[in-house]
Amino acid sequence: MPRSRRKAKSRRELTEGQYFELLIGPGGPGSAFDSPFLRRAAWYEHKEELMEGDGPGQRPWGYWEYEFGQHFEKSDDEVKALRRRGLLSASEEAQLLAIKELRKSKDRGAES
Numbered sequence: 001m002p003r004s005r006r007k008a009k010s011r012r013e014l015t016e017g018q019y020f021e022l023l024i025g026p027g028g029p030g031s032a033f034d035s036p037f038l039r040r041a042a043w044y045e046h047k048e049e050l051m052e053g054d055g056p057g058q059r060p061w062g063y064w065e066y067e068f069g070q071h072f073e074k075s076d077d078e079v080k081a082l083r084r085r086g087l088l089s090a091s092e093e094a095q096l097l098a099i100k101e102l103r104k105s106k107d108r109g110a111e112s
Helices: 016-024 036-051 061-067 078-084 090-111
Strands: none
Touching: 016 036, 016 061, 036 061
């Protein structure tokens, strides 16, 4: 007996305002989303795409708000917060170490 196929859930495209709100947080008096529920749903639907653009040890606003479990002020040190909870990947740790070594090398070169 043939099985009926379920329709794939349609993926909603983000507007530019919604995309940036999930990256850097809500700005100004309003939101690009009709409700906090829709903003959360959009985060979970698009988080892979939103996470691609950040460098090692950095996360978009939506990550801190919905994945980390608490609001995170950008003035705090993201790398330290992620490291304390064991949330940096081995690849990120390697990239951060390479950046640190590069900075040391540049500083030594500038002193010469």
